[in-house]
Amino acid sequence: MTELTATEKATQFLQRFESALGSKDIDAATALFADECYWRDLVSFTWNIKTVEGRDQVKDMLEHQLASIEPCNWRLNTDEQVSEADGVLEAWFHFETKLGRGYGLVRLRDGLIWTLLTTLVELKGYEEPIFGNRPLGAKHGTDKHLTTWTEDLEKERAELGYTKQPYCLIVGGGQGGIALAARMRQLNVPTIVIEKNPRAGDSWRNRYKSLCLHDPVWYDHLPYMKFPDNWPVFAPKDKIGDWLEMYTRIMELNYWSSTTCESASYDEASGEWTVEVLREGKAITLKPKQLVLATGMSGKANVPTIPGQESFKGEQHHSSKHPGPDQYKGKKVVVIGSNNSAHDICAALWQNDVDVTMVQRSTTHIVRSDSLMEIGLGSLYSEEAVQSGMTTDKADLIFASLPYRIMHQFQIPIYEAIKERDAEFYDRLEKAGFKLDWGADGSGLFMKYLRRGSGYYIDIGASELIANGSIKLAHGQTERLTENAVVLDDGTEIPADVVVYATGYGSMNGWAADLISQEVADKVGKCWGLGSDTPKDPGPWEGEQRNMWKPTQQAALWFHGGNLHQSRHYSQFLSLQIKARMEGLDTPVYGLQETHHVG
Numbered sequence: 001m002t003e004l005t006a007t008e009k010a011t012q013f014l015q016r017f018e019s020a021l022g023s024k025d026i027d028a029a030t031a032l033f034a035d036e037c038y039w040r041d042l043v044s045f046t047w048n049i050k051t052v053e054g055r056d057q058v059k060d061m062l063e064h065q066l067a068s069i070e071p072c073n074w075r076l077n078t079d080e081q082v083s084e085a086d087g088v089l090e091a092w093f094h095f096e097t098k099l100g101r102g103y104g105l106v107r108l109r110d111g112l113i114w115t116l117l118t119t120l121v122e123l124k125g126y127e128e129p130i131f132g133n134r135p136l137g138a139k140h141g142t143d144k145h146l147t148t149w150t151e152d153l154e155k156e157r158a159e160l161g162y163t164k165q166p167y168c169l170i171v172g173g174g175q176g177g178i179a180l181a182a183r184m185r186q187l188n189v190p191t192i193v194i195e196k197n198p199r200a201g202d203s204w205r206n207r208y209k210s211l212c213l214h215d216p217v218w219y220d221h222l223p224y225m226k227f228p229d230n231w232p233v234f235a236p237k238d239k240i241g242d243w244l245e246m247y248t249r250i251m252e253l254n255y256w257s258s259t260t261c262e263s264a265s266y267d268e269a270s271g272e273w274t275v276e277v278l279r280e281g282k283a284i285t286l287k288p289k290q291l292v293l294a295t296g297m298s299g300k301a302n303v304p305t306i307p308g309q310e311s312f313k314g315e316q317h318h319s320s321k322h323p324g325p326d327q328y329k330g331k332k333v334v335v336i337g338s339n340n341s342a343h344d345i346c347a348a349l350w351q352n353d354v355d356v357t358m359v360q361r362s363t364t365h366i367v368r369s370d371s372l373m374e375i376g377l378g379s380l381y382s383e384e385a386v387q388s389g390m391t392t393d394k395a396d397l398i399f400a401s402l403p404y405r406i407m408h409q410f411q412i413p414i415y416e417a418i419k420e421r422d423a424e425f426y427d428r429l430e431k432a433g434f435k436l437d438w439g440a441d442g443s444g445l446f447m448k449y450l451r452r453g454s455g456y457y458i459d460i461g462a463s464e465l466i467a468n469g470s471i472k473l474a475h476g477q478t479e480r481l482t483e484n485a486v487v488l489d490d491g492t493e494i495p496a497d498v499v500v501y502a503t504g505y506g507s508m509n510g511w512a513a514d515l516i517s518q519e520v521a522d523k524v525g526k527c528w529g530l531g532s533d534t535p536k537d538p539g540p541w542e543g544e545q546r547n548m549w550k551p552t553q554q555a556a557l558w559f560h561g562g563n564l565h566q567s568r569h570y571s572q573f574l575s576l577q578i579k580a581r582m583e584g585l586d587t588p589v590y591g592l593q594e595t596h597h598v599g
Contacts, residue, residue, distance in 0.1 A: 006084040010076055010091035013108060018074040018095075024066055030059045034112040038403035043573045044095075044102040044120040045069050046590040047580075049550040051403050051543040064590050070098035077103075088114065099585055100124055100576075105401045117401035120576050126583060128186040130224075153252060160254050161286055166192040167582050169275055169288035171261045171515065174203040175222070176560045177294035178244055179567040182223050182251040183575035189582055192286070193294075194259040194277055200248040201241030202257075203296075209324035210348035211237040213564075214340065214458040216373055218381040220564035221392050222247055223571060234369075234460070264291060264516045266556060273556065290578050293511050294560040300510045302503045304336075308481035312499065319345060319502040325352035332495050333357070334486045336478055337502030338364045338434075339454055343462035345500055346471045357472040357494050359486070363437035365456040366463055367445050368425060371418045376445070396569045404450065404530050404543055408443035415444035428467040435475065440534035450545070452536035453528050454504050507599055508559050509547070516557075524552045525595035527559050538597060546597075549574045551589050 004012070013032070020029035033039075033055050040051040045065050052061045073096040076082065080092040089108040095118070096102065104118040122128065129135050139146045147155075160166055168184060170177045173195025184191040197203060204211070213220060213235045217227050220235070225247060232239070248255050259279040266273050275286045301318040309316065319341040325348045333349050335342050338360040349356040367376070379385060380395035402410060415438055419426065430436060437455075439448050448455050457463070465471040476488035486494045507528065513521035524547055531542035544550070547559050549570040560567070560574055580587050 006082040006089055006091075007076065009084075009089060009108070009111070010082045010093075010106075013106075013111065014074045014076065014091075014093055018072065021062075021066065021071050021074075026059055026062045026066065029062060029066075030055050032113055033058050033116075034109055034114050037113050037115070038405060039113070039116040039118070040401065040403050042117070042119040042400065043576055044097055044100060044104075044118045045071070047551075047577065047587040048589050048591055049544050049548075049570075049573060050591045051405070052591075053403070053405055053543065061590055065588065068098070068586060068588050071102075072096050096124075099580070103397070105397060107401075115401060115403060117397065119397065119400075120573065123576060123580060123583070123585070126187060126579060130186070157254060160190060161192050161256070161284060164190070165287045166190045166254070167288060168192075168290040168292060168578055169194065169273070169286055170292045170294050170560075171511075172294035172296065173197070173200055173248075173255055173257065174294065174296060175244060175564055176296065176562065176567040176571070177292075178248055178251075178253065178255075179223055180292065180294060180560050180571040180574060181253045181255070182247070183571045184578070185251060185253060186224070187575055187579040189575070189579055190254075192254045192256055192288075194256045194261060194279075196258070196260045198258050199241075199245055200255055200257065201244040204237040204241040204244065207237055207320070208322040208341075208345055208348060209237075209326075210344055210351075212460075213240065214369065214460065215563060215565065216377065216381060218383070218386060218392070218395075219377060221568060222564070223568055224251070226392065261515050266291075266516070266520075266554070268555065271556065290556050290558065290581065292558045292560050292574070292578075293508060293515070295508060295511045296505075296561050300506050300514075301501075302506055303501055304478070304503055306478050306481055308487075311483055312481040312496075313483045314497040314499065316499045317501070319500055320505075322500055325349045325354055328352070328354045328498055331355070331497040333498040333500060334359060334494050334496040335500045335502050336486070337361065337504070338457070339502065339504070340457050342500075342502035343457045343459070345502060347462035347465055350465055350470050355472075357474055357496075358466070359474045359476070359478065359488070359494070360435060361475075361477055362455075363435045365437050365439060365445060365448055366426070366429065366434075366459055367415070367418060367456070368422055368459045368463075371422055372445065372458060375417050375421070376414050392568075396565070400569065405541075407450075408439075408441055408447050411443040411447055412441065415439075415442060418444070425463070425467075429463055432467045432469065433473050433475070434463075434466055440532070447532075451530055451532045451534055454536070508561060509599065512554075512557070516554075520554050520557070522598040523595065524554050524557065524559075525593075526597035526599060527561075531596070540596060542593065544593075547593060551577070551592055553592065553595055 052058050075094050077092040082091045100120050100123045103121050107115040168191040170193045173193045177193045181191050181193045216233050217231050262276040264275040273288050273291045277284050301320045303318050332355045334357050335346050336359045346356050346358050445456050476490050479489045480487050486496050507526050509521040509524050509527050527547045529537040529546050531539045533539035
């Protein structure tokens with residue numbers, strides 16, 4: 001008998017899977033999963049961002065969701081090759097549900113599902129006006145009193161928030177809020193973004209002048225509009241700020257700058273928020289049905305309370321308020337912290353003839369930028385990947401298809417290779433006294449980012465300054481400040497004219513506490529982290545980012561944050577969840593996250 005090709009195997013498997021789901025034979029469907037299996041669903045089955053692990057969880061999810069989801073029409077994507085290597089068959093596929101169209105990636109071992117990714121692409125009847133569905137734009141015809149595009153846009157902006165209420169309000173007009181608002185506009189969801197700064201992009205412009213993206217350009221595109229082919233690999237902050245401002249205009253977002261959110265409260269009976277804002281000093285009451293906090297991956301700045309701060313005669317500020325090095329030439333600056341911001345600030349200070357000392361409080365993971373790009377990102381996000389046919393959307397889905405439970409297994413070899421490649425670099429850093437780590441299990445930067453959002457630095461030069469002693473290094477906790485020095489817990493006294501607290505940020509639900517109430521913040525619980533039970537990511541295991549881009553314990557309250565990649569990728573799924581609710585579609589949420597940690 002002729003052995004089946006990989007495509008034939010995948011086709012037959014999808015037929016069996018569709019037959020089991022279509023006949024609602026949950027036992028038969030569950031039997032198509034291996035003992036070790038992971039089904040990651042982005043909204044299509046669960047109306048949630050949820051990973052179920054093992055046959056028992058798969059069965060439970062199907063028992064709750066299958067009848068209402070009604071999946072059908074499973075078929076291979078014929079534009080993608082089915083591959084088979086090392087006992088794993090991979091296949092891309094399309095499918096449909098009662099309300100939407102989906103896309104996914106399956107990995108089979110011994111003919112059974114090992115990993116399954118299902119994603120909601122669009123809602124039936126509410127497709128985005130793109131490609132063949134794009135609007136005409138010009139108003140052709142012979143009717144009198146036709147209005148122009150400009151007049152229509154001006155009318156919308158004059159009415160929304162005043163005589164007409166937005167369905168959705170996004171608090172925070174940085175990259176996350178802008179990306180989500182662009183998706184919302186394409187789905188015809190009336191949305192306002194409010195931003196405290198005068199201009200879109202100011203959240204980047206206002207940071208220290210040496211700030212730039214540490215992620216490469218291929219990783220950072222926004223929805224619908226990629227960076228130009230001549231865009232720099234690592235964009236400076238002001239260039240990013242200008243791009244965001246331009247994007248906001250071109251995508252025709254209802255973007256209220258110079259606007260602050262003063263308070264918000266939710267009426268459970270009416271299903272409506274009351275949000276008090278100040279727009280250019282004028283009080284306005286908004287009544288959205290959905291409220292999104294897009295205030296960044298992190299919450300409010302963590303500024304430590306240290307004995308003697310009130311008596312210190314110099315300047316003190318958090319890294320988020322650092323103005324840059326220019327005014328500190330000839331002074332002594334102590335930077336408390338040793339992650340990305342601390343390294344960037346220290347390097348810029350040294351370059352401008354400032355005597356700078358970094359205080360390392362705990363171990364830090366360091367990875368050189370070129371090594372990360374080549375070994376860690378190169379197969380998905382690089383010029384070579386683009387030239388080989390890799391698209392941004394495909395790269396996003398490949399990355400999303402690896403369940404968080406086993407992702408570290410794929411990351412560990414990457415960082416072992418980096419450790420070997422850059423052994424001499426790490427040796428010099430350690431000889432200079434810098435305390436390194438590789439994550440709780442050797443899985444490096446990405447897992448640290450996903451678990452805790454801190455504890456690392458992507459080296460673009462500052463590490464060399466530490467290794468050669470240009471940036472001074474001290475270790476320990478800050479015990480107190482004197483009038484002109486920082487004193488560590490081992491008695492070390494570091495003379496200082498300026499103290500910079502590069503001490504990170506709290507959880508995003510801190511903004512909920514300020515804007516809504518502590519009760520609501522506690523009801524929602526901690527944002528970010530996987531529940532990995534590693535440092536700063538307490539268990540129990542969640543399997544997804546806590547409270548991000550998905551329903552929370554507070555009705556109609558959503559959190560949207562992360563880097564540019566996550567803002568792009570997850571804005572698709574958050575926008576579809578909100579659109580479905582606006583249209584009154586049935587959205588039974590499976591696996592609503594429980595609250596285990598309040599901050």
